[in-house]
Each structure stands twice: as structure tokens, then as C-alpha cells.
Amino acid sequence: xxxxxxxxxxxxxxxxxxxxxxxxxxxxxxxxxxxxxxxxxxxxxxxxxxxxxxxxxxxxxxxxxxxxxxxxxxxxxxxxxxxxxxxxxxxxxxxxxxxxxxxxxxxxxxxxxxxxxxxxxxxxxxxxxxxxxxxxxxxxxxxxxxxxxxxxxxxxxxxxxxxxxxxxxxxxxxxxxxxxxxxxxxxxxxxxxxxxxxxxxxxxxxxxxxxxxxxxxxxxxxxxxxxxxxxxxxxxxxxxxxxxxxxxxxxxxxxxxxxxxxxx
Numbered sequence: 206x207x208x209x210x211x212x213x214x215x216x217x218x219x220x221x222x223x224x225x226x227x228x229x230x231x232x233x234x235x236x237x238x239x240x241x242x243x244x245x246x247x248x249x250x251x252x253x254x255x256x257x258x259x260x261x262x263x264x265x266x267x268x269x270x271x272x273x274x275x276x277x278x279x280x281x282x283x284x285x286x287x288x289x290x291x292x293x294x295x296x297x298x299x300x301x302x303x304x305x306x307x308x309x310x311x312x313x314x315x316x317x318x319x320x321x322x323x324x325x326x327x328x329x330x331x332x333x334x335x336x337x338x339x340x341x342x343x344x345x346x347x348x349x350x351x352x353x354x355x356x357x358x359x360x361x362x363x364x365x366x367x368x369x370x371x372x373x374x375x376x377x378x379x380x381x382x383x384x385x386x387x388x389x390x391x392x393x394x395x396x397x398x399x400x401x402x403x404x405x406x407x408x409x410x411x412x413x414x415x416x417x418x419x420x421x422x423x424x425x426x427x428x429x430x431x432x433x434x435x436x437x438x439x440x441x442x443x444x445x446x447x448x449x450x451x452x453x454x455x456x457x458x459x460x461x462x463x464x465x466x467x468x469x
Contacts, residue, residue: 219286221367301336313341322421344385
């Protein structure tokens with residue numbers, strides 16, 4: 206059953222979920238972050254969710270902060286990779302459903318996919334929960350787990366998460382009043398935002414740990430080995446860390462073998 210909904214989203218995952226929702230529901234409004242400078246020229250660029258909304262002719266609002274002046278045009282707001290604090294006064298005006306790409310309460314916070322891969326998790330998932338003021342702590346309406354393959358990087362996990370989120374939201378939005386269960390008090394972990402130190406590859410670390418770091422930061426951030434960005438890597442037959450795809454400063458992505466040939 207099609208519903209009248211609004212969406213709050215900014216990043217790639219949010220854009221993907223927005224497009225899937227728009228195919229089945231009447232999305233009347235998108236809240237997204239303001240445009241910001243991008244690239245070497247530092248020209249203003251639209252967030253991925255805004256670009257998707259404009260293609261779909263969905264009205265877009267880009268407040269720098271959310272406060273009581275914000276008008277919500279639907280009884281339900283789906284939140285996915287948005288990035289702004291939603292004050293309680295707005296939470297009380299509508300049902301806010303948050304799409305979180307982890308098996309809550311594990312990996313609450315800004316970088317759940319990246320932290321799961323950094324930790325070597327072989328399973329993750331998607332949780333649909335009611336948005337509350339506490340970080341990713343709201344009661345759960347739906348949750349689904351899926352396996353993480355050894356070769357999966359963050360891009361693959363985010364793509365799978367969008368598919369799962371759309372399936373879960375289809376069921377949740379079909380209910381007149383979704384049923385919510387409190388999150389367990391045990392098993393809470395936090396996924397802190399990725400910082401510069403998280404990108405560095407320590408040559409003295411275990412090979413699998415380094416491969417996991419590369420997977421976690423590909424294809425959207427990049428791990429660093431000296432002045433190289435490493436986009437793909439593997440554990441070699443001798444147990445050593447082997448870069449597979451790299452990018453030198455100011456250069457293009459290439460195989461590591463091609464990079465080494467170019468240095469000879």
C-alpha cells in the first residue's frame with residue numbers, strides 16, 4: 206500500500222533508499238544537508254540524495270539545522286544517512302523511522318558499515334527503528350541479518366543494505382501502527398566516525414587486519430600506505446599483505462603491479 210511519506214537523507218545510502226521508496230510510495234518532501242564545496246575546484250555540489258530527489262521531482266529542503274520552524278509534510282519520515290540531529294519537538298510531530306545499516310545495538314553511530322568491516326565481522330544487517338534523541342537507541346520495528354563475504358568492501362555492504370532496507374520498510378510502512386521492541390541492553394557498541402588515523406595502514410600489523418581496513422574504506426574513502434591510496438588488497442599465499450589496486454598522488458587507479466612497473 207502506497208503511503209505519503211517524507212525522507213531525510215544525504216549520502217549515497219540515503220539516495221539509494223530514497224529512489225527505492227519513491228518507486229512504491231508518495232514521497233512528498235526530502236530533507237537533506239546543504240550543498241558543500243567538492244573537488245579540487247571547491248565548487249558547491251549537491252548531496253547524492255538531493256540529486257536523486259531532483260531527478261524524481263521531489264521537493265527538497267536543506268536546512269542547516271532542524272528546529273521548530275521546519276514544516277513536515279507527511280505523517281511519517283524515513284531517515285537514512287542524514288547526518289543532522291533531529292530535536293524532540295520534531296520527533297513528536299511525526300513517526301520518524303531510522304534506517305541503520307547494522308544489527309543494533311551493535312555499531313550505533315556514524316560509521317557502522319566501516320566499523321563492522323574493520324572488526325572483521327562476518328555478519329551485519331539492517332535495522333529499522335524509531336528515531337529518538339539518544340543515538341540509534343530507539344525501539345526496533347524490523348531487523349534482518351546478512352552474511353559479509355571475505356571479498357565484500359563497504360560499497361558492496363552498503364548496496365546490500367539498501368536492498369534489505371527497502372524490503373523491511375515495505376513491511377513496516379504497510380502497518381497502520383508498526384510494532385516496536387526495545388533494543389537489548391547488552392551488546393551495545395559504537396561506530397565512531399572515520400578519522401585520518403583510521404586510514405593509515407601499519408606495515409607491522411597483521412595482513413588480514415590490513416585487508417579489512419582496505420575493505421572498510423573502499424570505494425569511498427581509501428586506506429593509505431605511505432603516499433599511496435590502496436583500494437583493493439589481499440592476504441598473499443605466504444601470509445603477507447598484498448595491495449591489488451592502488452592510486453598514486455595525483456594519478457589514476459591502477460593495479461599494484463602496473464604501479465611497480467612504472468617506478469622501475
